[in-house]
Amino acid sequence: MTLKWVAVVVAAVSMTLWATGNAVTLAVNGGQLPLFVNLLALVSAGTAVVLAVLAELHERLNDRLNALTDFLVARLAEIEARSGDRNTGFVEGYLLNHGQEAAVVPIGRRGRGAAER
Structure with missing residues (x-):
């Protein structure tokens, strides 16, 4: 049983015991x-109700995040399928037209470290 339903049961039992206890005490002693x-x-009933509401909100938020994640994964897969490796062909064609292999140059550190060298 999930937390939400446990909290609902606790609230229902607590309110039932409260009403029954007061009714029996009123019938027997005339008091409360x-x-x-x-x-x-x-x-305890109020706390259980608040806990049940928070559990429901958490469950809804989790469902929305799962739906958003599934949508983003599907959209990114669609973009990947549509674009493919077009940029790879462009770079290879550019390098072939210039007739030389591109040299691999390490990227230096940015900022103050690059100026000190």
Whole structure:
């Protein structure tokens, strides 16, 4: 069972126990449960409701992120299929037209380090 449903069950059980306890105490003694018991039941139910709402929001956000990821992967695959290796052919053709092999030159450090050399 997910966290959301556990929190819903806890809230329902807590409110049921609160209502039943107060009804039985009212019928037997003509009073109500002690304040601490009532507050404990209400706080646990409120906390469970907040937790259930947060769990639902988290689940929705996770679903949206998964959908966005799937969309981006599909879109990037489509762009890759459409463009292919066109730039590779352009660079090779350019180098062949100039009649020489391109020398590999290491890229130096940028900034202050390049000026000091």
